Amino acid sequence: MNYEFSLLATSVFLVFVAATLGLSFYLGRRASTSQGFFAAHGRIPWFVNGIAFAGDYLSAASFLGICGMIAFYGYDGFLYSIGYLAGWIVALFVIAAPMKRLGKFTFADCLDSQFQSRGIKLAAGLSTLVVSVFYLIPQMVGAGALVRPLLGLPHWAGVMAVGGVVIVIVATAGMVSTTWVQFIKGSMLVVFSLILTAAVLARGLEARRGGNDGYQFASLGPVPRANVESQESPTLELAPTYTTDGELWSVYRPHQLVPLRDSTGRLTVFHWTAVGNDQVLLLEAQTIVTQPDGAILANGLPLGRGADQGAIHPAGFVAKLPGGNNRTGPLGPLAFLTTLEQSEIVRWVSVSVRHPDQSLATVYIQRPTPGAEILRPGQSPTFAGIRSDRWQARVDFVSLMLALFCGTAALPHILIRYYTVKDEAAARKSTIVGIGSIGFFYVLTLFMGLGAMTSGALDITDSNMSAPLLAKSINEWLFAMISAIAFTTVLGTVSGLILASAGAVAHDLVAGAAQVPLSDTEQVRIAKLTAIVVGAVAIALGIVFSQLNVNYLVGWAFSIAASANLPALIMLLFWRGVTRHGVIASVLVGMVSSLAWILLSGDTFAKVYGLSSEQAWVPFSQPGIVTIPLAFVVLVVVSQLTRKRS
Amino acid sequence: MRRQATSTIGLWFCAVYATVYFGFVAWNAIAPEGMDWKPLAGLNVAVVYGIGLILLAFILAIVYGVACAFVGDEPTDSSRGPRP
Numbered sequence: 001m002n003y004e005f006s007l008l009a010t011s012v013f014l015v016f017v018a019a020t021l022g023l024s025f026y027l028g029r030r031a032s033t034s035q036g037f038f039a040a041h042g043r044i045p046w047f048v049n050g051i052a053f054a055g056d057y058l059s060a061a062s063f064l065g066i067c068g069m070i071a072f073y074g075y076d077g078f079l080y081s082i083g084y085l086a087g088w089i090v091a092l093f094v095i096a097a098p099m100k101r102l103g104k105f106t107f108a109d110c111l112d113s114q115f116q117s118r119g120i121k122l123a124a125g126l127s128t129l130v131v132s133v134f135y136l137i138p139q140m141v142g143a144g145a146l147v148r149p150l151l152g153l154p155h156w157a158g159v160m161a162v163g164g165v166v167i168v169i170v171a172t173a174g175m176v177s178t179t180w181v182q183f184i185k186g187s188m189l190v191v192f193s194l195i196l197t198a199a200v201l202a203r204g205l206e207a208r209r210g211g212n213d214g215y216q217f218a219s220l221g222p223v224p225r226a227n228v229e230s231q232e233s234p235t236l237e238l239a240p241t242y243t244t245d246g247e248l249w250s251v252y253r254p255h256q257l258v259p260l261r262d263s264t265g266r267l268t269v270f271h272w273t274a275v276g277n278d279q280v281l282l283l284e285a286q287t288i289v290t291q292p293d294g295a296i297l298a299n300g301l302p303l304g305r306g307a308d309q310g311a312i313h314p315a316g317f318v319a320k321l322p323g324g325n326n327r328t329g330p331l332g333p334l335a336f337l338t339t340l341e342q343s344e345i346v347r348w349v350s351v352s353v354r355h356p357d358q359s360l361a362t363v364y365i366q367r368p369t370p371g372a373e374i375l376r377p378g379q380s381p382t383f384a385g386i387r388s389d390r391w392q393a394r395v396d397f398v399s400l401m402l403a404l405f406c407g408t409a410a411l412p413h414i415l416i417r418y419y420t421v422k423d424e425a426a427a428r429k430s431t432i433v434g435i436g437s438i439g440f441f442y443v444l445t446l447f448m449g450l451g452a453m454t455s456g457a458l459d460i461t462d463s464n465m466s467a468p469l470l471a472k473s474i475n476e477w478l479f480a481m482i483s484a485i486a487f488t489t490v491l492g493t494v495s496g497l498i499l500a501s502a503g504a505v506a507h508d509l510v511a512g513a514a515q516v517p518l519s520d521t522e523q524v525r526i527a528k529l530t531a532i533v534v535g536a537v538a539i540a541l542g543i544v545f546s547q548l549n550v551n552y553l554v555g556w557a558f559s560i561a562a563s564a565n566l567p568a569l570i571m572l573l574f575w576r577g578v579t580r581h582g583v584i585a586s587v588l589v590g591m592v593s594s595l596a597w598i599l600l601s602g603d604t605f606a607k608v609y610g611l612s613s614e615q616a617w618v619p620f621s622q623p624g625i626v627t628i629p630l631a632f633v634v635l636v637v638v639s640q641l642t643r644k645r646s
Numbered sequence: 647m648r649r650q651a652t653s654t655i656g657l658w659f660c661a662v663y664a665t666v667y668f669g670f671v672a673w674n675a676i677a678p679e680g681m682d683w684k685p686l687a688g689l690n691v692a693v694v695y696g697i698g699l700i701l702l703a704f705i706l707a708i709v710y711g712v713a714c715a716f717v718g719d720e721p722t723d724s725s726r727g728p729r730p
Contacts, residue, residue, distance in 0.1 A: 075692055082670070082696050089663045089703055093656035093710065097649075338688040376692055378678050386678045394675040401671045405664070428714055432707045439700045446697075 009480040016484040017165055020491060023184075024169045024177040037174035037524045038105035038503050039419040046426040048183050050433020053417055055182030057084075057408070057438060058189055059135075059493040059554070060142030060464075062445075063486055067470075068463030070449020071316065072347065073380035074373070077449055081442035083401050087408025087558075088438065090566075092431040095409045098573050099418040100427035106500070107415045108508040111568055111587075115580040118513045123587040125508030127564040128412040130591060131557055132501045133537065135411070136494060138553035140542025143490045145464045146483065156543045162487070163539035166494045170502065170531040174524075175420055178495040185492040188485050190437050193444045196467075196482065199474045200451030201336055204328040205343065207321045211314035212456040212473055217366065220270060222279035255351045257363060258282055267300040271365040286312050286348075286364040286460065292357055312364070314469070316458025319368050320344040333447065340450060341371040347453070348460040364460045374453070396620040400555060403624030407558030410565035413496035416503060494538065501534040502527040556598055559624050564591035567631035575636075582639030590631030597623035652714045659706050666702060670695050 035041055044052070062084060069077030103110035108124030140159045147158025169177050210216045258270045270282035289297040296303040301310030321328060322342035331339060347369050353361040373379060378387040385393020408414065418427045452458055452466040457473035459465050468486060472479035506527035511518050518526065545553070568586045571578050598604060601621035602613030673680060673695075681692040 078696055082699050085700050085703055086663070086667050089660055089706070092707055093660035097652070334687055334689070337693060341688065341690070372682065372690070375690055376678070376681050377674050386674055398671055398675050405667060425714070429711060432711045435707045436704055439704050443697055443700055446693075
């Protein structure tokens with residue numbers, strides 16, 4: 001959480017930004033018409049479009065979020081990789097060709113192709129805006145998280161930098177520049193992820209007791225269990241010194257924490273675990289304490305890198321290798337996974353302790369974990385429920401995986417990319433290229449995430465930085481490139497989202513639903529203005545929601561897209577009984593019901609409102625398993641009811 | 647006619663993949679302890695099935711692309727009439 005400024009990384013980052021902006025200005029003249037601004041004249045080569053799909057789709061959630069989740073919890077992050085990729089099957093086999101055939105600029109064009117209905121344009125335009133804004137928030141949050149360690153700037157500055165650059169990209173050249181930015185970003189992301197994975201495998205695994213700063217985490221004992229059970233401390237501050245193993249220690253009971261002071265008076269918190277029946281082992285924990293006056297203590301000292309200051313030590317290491325070896329040497333992909341599976345890895349989990357003086361301590365506890373558990377699902381807070389007795393948790397998991405499967409083919413910023421190629425065959429071929437590059441990247445996330453987990457460079461306070469810090473543990477150049485690519489990752493996805501929003505407002509809502517007569521030039525002008533406004537809104541939301549988890553927010557966007565857009569799209573293609581009233585009702589009910597379900601769910605109560613999840617109004621948090629079928633049913637019922645009348 | 651053929655192939659492939667995908671999801675939801683089974687080269691079924699799903703998607707996509715190229719595409723038209 002306390003990073004050093006990197007001149008090299010900053011320089012590479014600025015070169016990327018300058019190149020991106022230069023490209024946008026160069027391509028700007030090709031986007032003066034609506035056909036050019038929204039669809040790049042339909043002249044993007046299919047291979048370029050396919051890689052641009054990867055650039056559009058592989059967002060901050062995919063790169064930073066999944067790698068971070070695997071680095072912290074193991075296999076569970078890979079479940080997102082599987083779900084995100086599976087959604088492309090629906091896109092290729094069901095949606096790709098009809099989208100190209102029926103639409104022109106936006107998702108609403110396709111839905112409305114048979115009806116010429118202002119209501120459909122209004123519903124689809126609103127749905128596009130809602131999904132895009134929900135998807136924009138995590139991208140902006142991710143941008144702020146990246147820029148803070150890279151440039152030493154505060155979170156809000158990172159959000160504003162991304163917002164500003166993206167507004168320029170979209171407002172100057174629309175889909176033309178967005179496509180080429182996404183193509184370059186998609187190519188570099190896949191290539192450098194491969195390089196990073198190769199470096200992880202070449203380095204192999206090493207057993208040790210600390211991270212890359214050379215600090216060795218202490219362990220005490222085993223000592224008699226009575227030592228930690230006889231006295232109870234009300235806070236983490238009242239700590240005896242640890243000079244003899246025979247001493248009785250006070251324990252902060254809720255989390256099995258034992259605060260101890262060394263001979264210099266410095267406080268260190270340990271966590272005890274049982275070893276056998278009557279012995280315990282104490283492992284050193286790390287602490288961040290925010291005091292009532294705002295001062296921050298890291299491991300008992302004022303936060304900083306100077307003398308008499310403290311920092312959180314980098315972590316993430318293998319404690320034991322199979323056969324008692326210290327180092328494996330280079331490993332192949334299969335040997336890497338099987339060796340890890342037989343090793344013991346130290347994960348870190350956090351607990352919060354509020355003291356009577358209102359200071360807040362976050363304690364990071366070592367949790368030595370067998371590799372076999374790392375490579376099995378159900379270790380993260382998100383998916384731990386599948387190993388519980390609660391049926392709601394299992395339904396929640398199925399519901400999320402359903403939303404990921406159905407959501408991809410309903411994301412407006414992905415769908416508009418089908419209009420940038422010349423025909424159905426090109427749309428199909430570009431989707432196949434997209435599946436190849438995106439699938440390859442997702443396989444690499446497993447190795448990058450596990451590599452970060454064992455790199456000795458993990459920041460245990462921020463999972464989003466796992467991939468860049470893994471690169472830093474290999475060399476400074478790779479860190480500079482990966483950080484710049486991660487930033488461009490956000491740029492590429494945000495550009496696509498803002499472009500989709502601009503199309504929804506200018507083409508669907510103003511020209512379509514409100515039927516304001518607009519010339520081609522006026523429509524482009526409104527779209528550019530919308531890009532500026534949506535960009536500004538995204539900046540504000542990115543700052544307001546800076547504390548929310550990136551992957552969690554993306555899950556929302558997928559659920560809303562899958563519920564609002566996919567049922568109407570599928571039924572339009574495969575059922576001749578669809579009416580315009582049915583389409584409108586399905587989109588609106590899918591959007592409102594999924595949004596309402598999310599806002600009334602336990603996750604939102606706990607993470608957004610700060611209330612107990614027990615107070616939630618709905619039994620599980622992910623809406624897809626209810627709201628996707630609901631949208632289908634509403635479409636069929638309303639279509640049947642309005643058929644004769646129509 | 648050709649469009650209907652490619653559409654039918656796509657729907658069948660989608661059904662095949664959805665069956666395999668939701669089989670994985672159901673296995674995790676109903677019996678997650680079964681994911682520890684090691685069917686191949688010392689890797690557990692969670693890793694093998696997960697990577698297998700990604701590879702299967704790519705293989706089906708390639709086969710579908712070849713099949714569509716073999717069948718051929720129709721020029722874009724508006725053969726479907728207006729709807730209510």
